Amino acid sequence: MKYIFVTGGVVSSLGKGLAAASIGTLLEARRLRVLMQKFDPYLNVDPGTMSPYQHGEVYVLDDGAETDLDLGHYERFTSGVLSRMNNLTSGQVFDSVIRKERRGDYLGKTVQFIPHVTDEIKDRIRQAGEQHPEVDVLITEIGGTVGDMEGLLFLEALRQYALEVGKENVCFIHVTLLPFIRAAGEVKTKPTQQSVAKLREIGIQPDIIICRTEADLDEDNRRKIAMFCNVERKNVVAFRDVDHTIYECPLDLRRDKIDRLVVDKIGLGHTPSPDLRDWERFVGRVIHPRHRVAIAVVGKYIELQDAYKSIYESLIHAGAHHDTKVEIVRIDSGVIEQNGAAAALGGIDGLLVPGGFGDRGIEGKILAARHAREQRIPYLGICLGMQIAAIEFARNVCGLADANSTEFDRTTMHPVICLQEEQQGIEDMGATMRLGSSESILFTGTRASELYGGRARIHERHRHRYEFNPDYRERLEQAGMAVSSVSAEQGLVEIIELPDHPFFLGAQFHPEFQSKPNHPHPLFAGFIAAALQHAHESQG
Numbered sequence: 001m002k003y004i005f006v007t008g009g010v011v012s013s014l015g016k017g018l019a020a021a022s023i024g025t026l027l028e029a030r031r032l033r034v035l036m037q038k039f040d041p042y043l044n045v046d047p048g049t050m051s052p053y054q055h056g057e058v059y060v061l062d063d064g065a066e067t068d069l070d071l072g073h074y075e076r077f078t079s080g081v082l083s084r085m086n087n088l089t090s091g092q093v094f095d096s097v098i099r100k101e102r103r104g105d106y107l108g109k110t111v112q113f114i115p116h117v118t119d120e121i122k123d124r125i126r127q128a129g130e131q132h133p134e135v136d137v138l139i140t141e142i143g144g145t146v147g148d149m150e151g152l153l154f155l156e157a158l159r160q161y162a163l164e165v166g167k168e169n170v171c172f173i174h175v176t177l178l179p180f181i182r183a184a185g186e187v188k189t190k191p192t193q194q195s196v197a198k199l200r201e202i203g204i205q206p207d208i209i210i211c212r213t214e215a216d217l218d219e220d221n222r223r224k225i226a227m228f229c230n231v232e233r234k235n236v237v238a239f240r241d242v243d244h245t246i247y248e249c250p251l252d253l254r255r256d257k258i259d260r261l262v263v264d265k266i267g268l269g270h271t272p273s274p275d276l277r278d279w280e281r282f283v284g285r286v287i288h289p290r291h292r293v294a295i296a297v298v299g300k301y302i303e304l305q306d307a308y309k310s311i312y313e314s315l316i317h318a319g320a321h322h323d324t325k326v327e328i329v330r331i332d333s334g335v336i337e338q339n340g341a342a343a344a345l346g347g348i349d350g351l352l353v354p355g356g357f358g359d360r361g362i363e364g365k366i367l368a369a370r371h372a373r374e375q376r377i378p379y380l381g382i383c384l385g386m387q388i389a390a391i392e393f394a395r396n397v398c399g400l401a402d403a404n405s406t407e408f409d410r411t412t413m414h415p416v417i418c419l420q421e422e423q424q425g426i427e428d429m430g431a432t433m434r435l436g437s438s439e440s441i442l443f444t445g446t447r448a449s450e451l452y453g454g455r456a457r458i459h460e461r462h463r464h465r466y467e468f469n470p471d472y473r474e475r476l477e478q479a480g481m482a483v484s485s486v487s488a489e490q491g492l493v494e495i496i497e498l499p500d501h502p503f504f505l506g507a508q509f510h511p512e513f514q515s516k517p518n519h520p521h522p523l524f525a526g527f528i529a530a531a532l533q534h535a536h537e538s539q540g
Contacts (some may be wrong), residue, residue, distance in 0.1 A: 002266040003170045003405055004139045005158050007204075009195025010177040014212045015249070017070030019175050019239055020141040021077035022250040025261035027137055028078055029250075029274030029320065036074040037128055038067070039121070041150035046090040056306025059441040060463045060513055061086075064436025064460065072310050076516055085131060085148045088124045090150060096120055113153055121157035129271040136268070144308075146174070147198045159203045163200040174199060174206035175239070178213040178221070185205070187215060189224050196229040207265050208258065216240065235261055244287045245316065247517055250279060282517045291324040292532040293349040298368045300361040302330040311354050311382070312513035317520035318528040323439045326528065332416065332422040333364030340373035340381040349538070350378040350503075350531030353385030355463070355510065359408040366392045378503035378530035379524065383464050386506030387417045390468055390496060398479045407466050415475075418469045420492075434462045439488040440495075440509075446484035447505060448495045451526040457488065461511035468493035503530030 004023065008016040017038070024034045047055045048066035048391040059072040065084035075082060097120055101111045128138060142158070144151040176192040196206060209231055211217055218240035226233040237256040242248035253259075261356065263269050286452075295315060301307035312328060319326035329348060336344045345351065351372040353365050365385070369392040372379035383388045387405055394403035394416045405417035420434065437459045442449045444456075452458055473483060473493065484505075485495035498504035507523060515521035 002137045006141045006173045007146055008175045010191045012145055013173050016175045017073050018249050019210055020139050021073040022253050024078040024139055025250040026274050029276050030271040032136040033134055034078050034137050035080055035132050036139045038070050038141050039091045039154050040068055043091045052301045052307040057309045060461050063404045068204030085128050086248055100417050116248045117153050118157040122161050136278050155202050171262050172206045173208045175210045178211045180214050189221050192225055193228045203461045203511050208261055210237045210239045212239045214241050229292040247283050278518055282341055283322040285323055286306045289323050289325040293535050294327045296331050296345055296348040297327045297352050298331045298333050298365055299354050300333055308354050314512040314515035317515045317517055318524035321520045322528050333488055336364035336367050345371055346351040349535040352380045353388050355383030362408055376502055380527040381506035386508050387508040390416050393481050405466055410504035416469055417466050420467050437461050439484045441488050442485050447497050451522040461513045462509045
């Protein structure tokens with residue numbers, strides 16, 4: 001197996017994850033089998049208990065692992081299906097080391113950062129390879145910024161690992177910032193020089209430097225960086241700000257032949273040039289669509305770009321599938337509570353309510369769902385959004401005025417949504433929800449069955465504690481709501497829909513975690529198709 005280690009310097013949020021994912025795209029286009037993983041230096045065991053304001057979206061894998069949102073980029077940009085082995089945090093590392101020490105696994109030795117902690121990190125790299133012996137290249141991104149205290153052990157582990165497997169099998173890529181100083185009218189290379197110097201102090205010499213830049217990288221600056229950072233000039237690569245979509249990133253990096261530089265370094269130069277025709281067609285549809293729809297996303301973290309990252313990307317995938325630009329209208333549900341749904345939701349072609357926790361903004365989301373139902377606007381509810389649709393229908397169609405979720409009102413007379421039985425009494429917050437992929441049964445003759453191409457069973461990823469209360473199923477069905485899918489194991493309601501509505505569907509699971517650029521999730525594809533039809537009808 002060959003290894004690519006991606007580090008970052010100067011500042012955070014440079015696009016390290018996108019750079020790593022883009023390299024994965026290019027290597028797969030060269031017919032190599034790629035696996036990706038992320039090492040995060042923070043002390044949380046996983047991001048599952050972290051606020052979206054701190055961390056953005058929590059991305060859930062098939063096996064139920066709650067991970068960094070960069071793993072979403074990895075799965076969208078490559079064909080890999082990842083597991084908990086592909087995300088490691090300092091919290092996991094120290095937890096494992098302490099448990100081994102308590103069991104006596106170290107045979108009475110003094111437990112130290114080196115070798116015990118660094119060995120734990122190296123073991124995760126080995127385990128990923130052992131679980132996937134078919135893989136040609138393992139790409140590992142290190143979170144944080146070179147020079148941060150919490151990242152030093154990870155970098156030391158990589159330094160050791162490169163020596164153990166042979167430097168000819170390893171490529172170190174360092175992502176840095178080339179700031180443009182407007183007052184001087186110049187691009188400055190000094191931050192990159194300092195960042196690489198810090199990395200070399202640790203004992204790592206980067207093989208390739210990726211320079212994040214607003215403008216292009218001229219030859220003078222390329223030559224200067226190469227000289228002061230001890231790399232070949234051709235190995236200084238520009239990573240430009242893209243104009244339209246993150247899916248341009250692989251095409252941008254390809255301009256400097258980064259895939260060729262990588263395969264030459266790790267001895268895979270015999271592989272064919274990348275075939276990017278499908279990727280280019282997808283990007284072309286995103287940039288130059290024939291149609292347009294406006295989709296309102298009603299949430300409580302709406303000002304945060306990363307809080308609903310996979311939702312937004314899935315809408316882009318579905319839009320490209322229909323040759324349509326999806327204009328995302330972000331609406332804080334609190335604004336709807338203050339001003340009403342009609343004022344906030346005018347001119348939209350579809351309404352999406354994503355997942356979430358807590359009671360803030362819930363009544364605004366219920367008002368939004370009612371507006372979509374009564375005005376026959378396409379509606380897609382995901383996780384909490386499905387529960388909102390059920391509560392709204394129970395209140396305003398079934399006449400259960402007090403209907404609610406016990407998450408928001410424990411004393412409600414009509415708990416249409418309630419805590420799962422196995423969740424009763426659980427106090428720990430982390431990794432205790434219904435998590436990961438599970439099988440569901442689709443009922444024939446429903447819109448959901450049609451969207452999934454008539455399949456009888458599906459596998460989707462979950463992340464929630466509360467469920468549709470089966471005691472209310474018959475009453476809602478008699479009033480016109482259809483249950484179109486239930487879980488195979490327990491018969492829990494997975495999808496609800498309104499048959500007499502152009503498109504009104506709620507899913508308890510998270511379809512956004514399985515959407516890819518050239519393979520949009522069927523629920524998102526159906527939703528955008530309905531929104532496109534609504535737009536055409538509105539235009540007369």
